[in-house]
Amino acid sequence: MNAISVEGVSKRYRIGRRHDRYRTIRGAIAGAAAGLLHRREAAMGGEMIWALRDISLNVEQGDVLGIVGPNGAGKTTLLKILSRITYPTEGRVRLRGRVGSLLEVGTGFHPELTGRENIFLNGAILGMRRREIREKFDQIVDFAEIGRFIDTPVKRYSSGMYVRLAFAVAAHLEPEILLVDEVLAVGDVSFQRKCIGKMSDVARGGRTVLFVSHNMASVDSLCPRAVLLEGGRITAEGRTREVIQRYLGGVGAGSGELNLLETGARSPGSRRVLRRLRLTDSSGKVVPHAVPGEDITFEIDGESAELLSGAALAIRINTAFGQRIATCHSRYQSEETVSLEGAFRVRCTMRNCRLMPGPYTLMLVLTADAGMVDQIDALPFEVVESDVYGTGKMLPGRCGYYLPEVSWDFQRGRGGS
Amino acid sequence: MNGEKKDRSSGDVSVQIIEPPRGWLGVNWREIWHYRELLYFLTWRDVKVRYKQTFLGILWAFLQPFIRLVVFSMIFGRLARMDSEGFPYPVFLYAGLLPWQFFSDALGRSSQSVVGSANLIKKVYFPRLIIPLASVGASLVDFAVAFAILVGLMLYYGIVPGAGILMVLPLVLLTVLTAVGTGTLLSALNAAYRDFRFVVPFMIQIWMYISPVVYSVRKLPEPWKSLLVLNPMTGIIDGYRSAILGTPPAWGRLGVALLLAVMIYLVGTHYFRRVEAALADIV
Known part of the structure; x- marks a missing residue:
């Protein structure tokens, strides 16, 4: 059963009028006047670009799919369509199950409201039922580590507390389909790592995950399959290694x-x-x-x-x-x-x-x-791994990033009290 | 058992189809119903945030209409000596001021609501109509508080309501319908054309003068009496008055108001839904 099926989706944006992002009545009147003389499109002004062009994609339930591609390839637009923030210009999408995303962290938090109030408000915005929020309330507070500040307005929170609380709510949504846009993930590295950790938990739990990232290493480690988006089209699809290889310039990598x-x-x-x-x-x-x-x-x-x-x-x-x-x-x-x-x-x-x-x-x-x-x-x-220190032993993985130059000296019978 | 129930409730939206919007766009009330808790929380947030950190808190919802009642009674009752159909002017006035306050407050709030929720709209999906609806809902809470003043006034002047008072409930629904229609229309217009930020306050002010808030539509000379009926608030305010003061209802005016309210609602929500499709790209 497909959790996500995308059929011939295209999205067109108007550019060239970016500076006046919203319209004014005067502009509309001028546009309508121009529209009498020209075609409607011309009257709207500006140039059209296709952010996505004829995308078709099937993601089975439980799949973890990576989406890679250069900036401006349409990755974020695709996620926005899947999360129903914006509509496609053509085509259709069928989604089975509740959609959540880790890019919504902190959305709808109101600074004047307390942590407790914001948990309920934010939960409702993300689509949780009140009963569901109540059931998970203690877990959320624990996860966020905000304890006794729960009845303090969040405007008095440190930014760390704020982000932790926001993330805690989003992380407890338990959507059937999870969308993650790493570029938009806020916070420091440890927080991003927490996001990724949460994501792999979700993926292991048999849920469907779409992961957009510039970070080839994390795509490679999390997603068995990936698609490559370039210029609004899917140009490669298949095993992650091969897709990444293709993305990074193929043959030479x-x-x-x-x-x-x-x-x-x-x-x-x-x-x-x-x-x-x-x-x-x-x-x-x-x-x-x-x-x-x-x-x-x-x-x-x-x-x-x-x-x-x-x-x-x-x-x-x-x-x-x-x-x-x-x-x-x-x-x-x-x-x-x-x-x-x-x-x-x-x-x-x-x-x-x-x-x-x-x-x-x-x-x-x-x-x-x-x-x-x-x-x-x-x-x-x-x-590459090597016997850096000439000890005949390889360093185990994850010792950090910096390789210190060190010497050790052990002496017996010294020190102590 | 609980789990079963949960599955069924989420089953409503378990398959979602996302397509380019086209044709006549009505309101998907089933979906709004599904998101009713969000509507509740956003309304609750609006009410809560409005009075948070104010010294008097929710008392403001009581004080504002009260002060307005006193000032208007002085000016239009004592000084201008408006014809109040033979009733004490303060009661006559307040029976009109009450629905008008609700209506204008709902309009003011909802017209700003969509633009003010840009960060929500850009990040998470929910039926956007919930946003202006929550604004109307928050105004309804203030309306309920302001209703207490009416009860006090009626006691003070010894006005015993007749069976007509039962009309208040359908009248409230009619006012809500008008407010929702106008509010959604203005909120969408404000998102599409920022000019409306300046238009709305003017519009509300002028609208009050063409609504029988401080005067009686029944005592107006003829061309005006018929013309004012084209304003749905004329029939509504006159309806409140006859329900509260026990005068015979003007069914014709009410009928026209209902018709206008339904039309405004249809146009407002359709336009809102059309703008909604592009909302994330323009706010």
């Missing part, structure tokens, strides 16, 4: 060389200047991953038809959970100010790599005096 023109992870407004990323070791050999304690060189080829004066390149390293942990930035780490034109190659060597083994992602940002030129997100980057 994992081989130490990426064709950046094929990657779908380019931010909107980027010029396609950066063309190729290569990882090399200290001897100049192309390697698929970095080794802790050794040098790693990022070699980036690009080509720009225009002169880019004051060019700077940033290589940002993010954890699998999307937290930025390091940045290599030529503006601050190099004394040269460069102007680039035509073909160029930039080399950045990170000496003595102090990253713990594990999966990371890279973000490349090329800027010039005039602003952002090219930006590519979510390139895979792996630091």
Whole structure:
């Protein structure tokens, strides 16, 4: 039985009039006057774009489906249609079961009302019955860890308490279909991790989950299946690994060389200047991953038809959970100010790599005096396990992100009292 | 047993079809019924938040109409000496002021309600009509409080209600219908055209002068007497008065008011539903 079936859904937005987001009577009158002369569409003004084009998708009950794709591909629009916030322009969607989403955290909280009052109000907004809220009330309060502040107006809460309470209510909704848009998930990393943890609980409980994320590592670990959205269309569908591979530029991924023109992870407004990323070791050999304690060189080829004066390149390293942990930035780490034109190659060597083994992602940002030129997100980057400390032992996973240089000294018969 | 019941209640919306809206858009009252608890909570929130942190609290719902009663009685009763069909002016006035207050308050609140709930609308689905409905509901609570003053006035002036007082209940329903129709229309217009933020207060003020709040429609000279019937509040206010003061009801005026109220309701909700489809994209 399909929990979600999407049949030929398209969504059209009007752009070009974004600055006057809402209409005025004067505008409507002018539009109506123009409408007498031209076609209706022209009278409405602005240019139309299709945020989604003919999307068809079936998700079976209990499936956990990842949705990946570059910014502006229509991922959020799709979730908005599924959660009935906005209507499709064409096509239809059939949903079986209650829909909830973790992007609604804190919606409808009123600062003047107490925690207790807000739990009931927010629960009702999310579609819970009063009896259901009453049954789960204690659990929610426990989960939120707000205890004796339950009868205090939430405007006096710390932001941490506020978010915890909001999340606690959303987390106890127990929808049959859960929609998660990670980009919209607020809060710090530990909170986002809590969201993801809750999501995998839900997924294991036989519910249907749709997960939108830029974070390939979490999509890969949570979703067996994924679809790739590009330009409002589904361009790939299938096993998550393969879809992600396709998204990140396919053929080159994992081989130490990426064709950046094929990657779908380019931010909107980027010029396609950066063309190729290569990882090399200290001897100049192309390697698929970095080794802790050794040098790693990022070699980036690009080509720009225009002169880019004051060019700077940033290589940002993010954890699998999307937290930025390091940045290599030529503006601050190099004394040269460069102007680039035509073909160029930039080399950045990170000496003595102090990253713990594990999966990371890279973000490349090329800027010039005039602003952002090219930006590519979510390139895979792996630091491989190795015997870093020369002890003959591998580090277990999840020791953090930073690889400290340490020495230990144990002495017998000293210390104590 | 409990579980079974729960399943059946959620079964109503267990399969949802999402399609582009088209054709005549009526109100899906079944869905509104399903979301009745949300309506209750939003109404309750409106009432609660309105009087929270005020020193006098809910007493304001009592004081406001009372002060208005005193001031209006002075101006229109003592100074202008309005014809009050032979009844003490304060009772005559209040029988009209009571429904008018409710109506204008409901209009004022609901016209702002949708724009004011933008963050809800952009993040979670529920029938949007609940928002202006909750505003009308909150005004109804104030109305109930203000009703106590009427009881006091009738006791004070020794007016014994006749069987006609039973008409008050259907009249309240008729006022709610008119308020819901007008309120939803204005809330949608305000979302689509922000100009209405300035239009509504004016409109309410002018509407009061063309409604027989401080004067009697029965004592008006002819062209006006018939013209004013086109305002649904004329029949409604006159109806309240005859129910409370025990004068014979003007069925014709009431009939026209009912017809107008139904028309406004149909137009208002249809327009609301049309704007609703695009609401998340425009608020």
